[in-house]
Amino acid sequence: MSLSKKIDSDYIEAYKAKATVKVAVLRHLKTAIKNRMVEEKLQELPDEMVLDLIAKQVKQRKDSFDQYSKAGRDDLAQVEAQELAELEVYLPKQLSEEELSDAIDKAIADLGASSMADMGKVMQAVLGAHKGQVDGKIASALVKSKLS
Incomplete structure (x- = not known):
């Protein structure tokens, strides 16, 4: 259905x-x-x-x-x-903080991101790969901390 x-x-x-x-x-x-x-x-x-x-x-x-x-x-x-x-109820199960952190690490490694200039690319990759499973604010904060 x-x-x-x-x-x-x-x-x-x-x-x-x-x-x-x-x-x-x-x-x-x-x-x-x-x-x-x-x-x-x-x-x-x-x-x-x-x-x-x-x-x-x-x-x-x-x-x-x-x-x-x-x-x-x-x-x-x-x-x-x-x-x-x-x-x-209609959204897929949200990623845990650990799963989100792993997904961000993977996106950073795949894209070769190294600075805040790459934040948009990393966010797009993470949100695209895990549609509906990620809170953008939490992901944004994690990406900022990892790229800083």
Whole structure:
């Protein structure tokens, strides 16, 4: 079953179960998928494109959570955290810090990276090889520390 179809079936289940948070999250996701299908003129999006959309929404939720937490709006931060939990179900398993460090070391060795000027190449290689499995902020910090 494709990821789009799984999202559709989960949406129907959540709607019937009256799971309001999950329904709202999946409704936004389905809208984003539909918009991308129209943009790309496709009948169905490949799972890779759907994962990109999910990762983008996860990033938005994390950013919103941080902003609300800093502003002292714990009520809104809690809503973002719940939505984030619902979205992360659809992402592949995240790399552990050790696995991420190994992937970065491998990318640095493969590319022959030696300075901060090569950071973009290393990040692109790591994020491309492990799509949806890496938090960009964590990877960026690790790459900076290794190239400094």
